[in-house]
Amino acid sequence: MNGFERRKEQKKESIRQAAIELFKVFGFGKVSIGDIAHKANVSHVTIYNHFGSKDGLVRDVVRTVLSGLVAKSGEIIYGDKPYLEKLEAIIFSKAELAGQYQGELMKTAVRDYPEMAQLIETMWQNEIDKLIDDLVEEGREKGYIHKGLSQQAIKLYFEIIRNGAFSSLETISQLQVDSKLAEDLNSLFLFGLVGRDIKSE
Amino acid sequence: MNGFERRKEQKKESIRQAAIELFKVFGFGKVSIGDIAHKANVSHVTIYNHFGSKDGLVRDVVRTVLSGLVAKSGEIIYGDKPYLEKLEAIIFSKAELAGQYQGELMKTAVRDYPEMAQLIETMWQNEIDKLIDDLVEEGREKGYIHKGLSQQAIKLYFEIIRNGAFSSLETISQLQVDSKLAEDLNSLFLFGLVGRDIKSE
Amino acid sequence: MNGFERRKEQKKESIRQAAIELFKVFGFGKVSIGDIAHKANVSHVTIYNHFGSKDGLVRDVVRTVLSGLVAKSGEIIYGDKPYLEKLEAIIFSKAELAGQYQGELMKTAVRDYPEMAQLIETMWQNEIDKLIDDLVEEGREKGYIHKGLSQQAIKLYFEIIRNGAFSSLETISQLQVDSKLAEDLNSLFLFGLVGRDIKSE
């Protein structure tokens, strides 16, 4: 890639980043091409030159965000942390929260751009799902997950928790400063409402 | 209330219902007054005569939906079902899912109409929160909820599950036909990932 | 007129008065039927029942105001005050200023409702003009108006002064408290810029 193309790619990337930031805060519908152009310090038309249309930009953003999400999750799941830390990381960790957030972004993408649903479904199913499957499998093997529970139920539980966690972003961000709260939540996640003391393990 | 006012209230209600249905599917921003007027079979000016502005309509819808949500939750929580059924009803039951859905509607209300945040916060805090408190309290007393867990953690867990449940609407709607899945989910909710057989209770 | 019709006439009159007050301040165009109905404490439709349309109301107001203006001017001109006082009264006096104001109202009536121009022209020409003619005639006879000046020129001068006086309402209202200013203006009116001391008369 020569200097010319690099500059071009940089500009494209700065537009993408501006778009992602605005989309995250205001959703796809409320952000205009003009807003993005302003934030990225380019003319509107430049965006059209690079992405063709607003739909094109949204599609590009969706792909970018999903890819990043898959990559980051993969690093955690196939990394060598202890299993419980992986679990926590996937579900509650700050790094992941950005991803959760972006997961939410995908939801609105499906709502506002139905024609994009298939793209998202495909990537989600093929990539994310496989990652979660592996995570659950590891949990079963290591005894952290009850063997009687169906794979489907566990994945649904994961999805519920992951998605729900996003909705409570602010409270969750307190987990880092309130260790009792973090401990309790982990306990709830592992042992449920009826519970068992973590220490008694 | 004479026939005049009744008809007026009927029309207002039909506008409200049309609005709620559209808002639920497309969000506040994407639905135009014209869309609602069309669905409700009235002129769009009629909407202005009744609700003053789009903001006015949104505010009215928010109030209506929240009130309904509070009322329905109250019926369940202060009803005389067994505790576990209440728990399930609040979190997973189909009847409640509509409410969950509408809870999500509130989220987008806050995002798109920040000036309305206070109204929602107030109702939510004052009403919903108190209901959940009572539900948790009952759970503690009856031994369904571990006493070592802080109230804050439990409520956060509830919120995560409730909000997350919405995101998985379609799967959750299978619970009614797939009793193994339902049982597993309940088990996860009560005993966590590590689990314990429900039967061993 | 029985009690019934009197009440009806009262309501009509209160609508008229509300309309006049609003028209004076905001002009015909900016005042809505709703505004007038609100100020007169009646339903919009009542205005339609009485005046047929907004145009009808405007027409009625124009007629009413013009008639009043003619009557008031007639009282002054055919009254028995000294001539100079009549002159002053017609042109600068507070009582007349309301009339001036309403004269301005007529201007905007012509501008916004061209079809009404003829009505105004007719009344103005036939009534007001005749009054001014008589006033000028009396002035000539009594030596207050130079005989070499054409009737047309004098009437134009009158019109200019009358209309111009409206535009400076606020300043003019000071005339009553600043007698030097009033004296000077009268002097300017009678003897022009080059002037002559009133006392030297």
Next chain:
Amino acid sequence: MNGFERRKEQKKESIRQAAIELFKVFGFGKVSIGDIAHKANVSHVTIYNHFGSKDGLVRDVVRTVLSGLVAKSGEIIYGDKPYLEKLEAIIFSKAELAGQYQGELMKTAVRDYPEMAQLIETMWQNEIDKLIDDLVEEGREKGYIHKGLSQQAIKLYFEIIRNGAFSSLETISQLQVDSKLAEDLNSLFLFGLVGRDIKSE
């Protein structure tokens, strides 16, 4: 200024001119952006691109017209015509009448756009007022204006005449073809109703 900017300025100017013409005839309130766009042969969005809003356009027009009025008046007052001709030019001349007309435009600007009052007041006070002051001062020095009259009274008289002259546009436009009428009006202005023959000067 390159060809790009020149074309832009031309289009802006043509919009301004269309707006001024329409505003003069129908007032600010009655003229829609669509009307102006049609007259200027552009899309109404172009007007928004150039002036931001209707208010923005009105503000621009006000500034433009006021500046022109100040400039034209200055040329006359500081020019080297005989004093009486300056006087006549400022008050009655056709060229000035357009300005008078535009002065009236300012009146309605204040009425319909109160927030603009300060802008107008400022320019009017600072610029126009100073010009009139200088004109009066010159008149006093050259003996055309009686020394016993207060500056305030004279300026009020000027204002009345100037404003009144606008209201009688049509008649005044006859001054150019009816020299007797013009002579008489000048006489009235300089020597008042009681008068003195101009020839006796």
Next chain:
DNA sequence: AATGAATGAGGGTTCATTCAT
């Protein structure tokens, strides 16, 4: 390649007016 200019479609809102009670 990048930009300012220009636009058609559509959204929220107001108003004069008619209809049904």
Next chain:
DNA sequence: GATGAATGAACCCTCATTCAT
């Protein structure tokens, strides 16, 4: 006779998009 309900037309404004430079 008086009123609240309902409406079509028109207005201001925004946005995604194309054109000309």
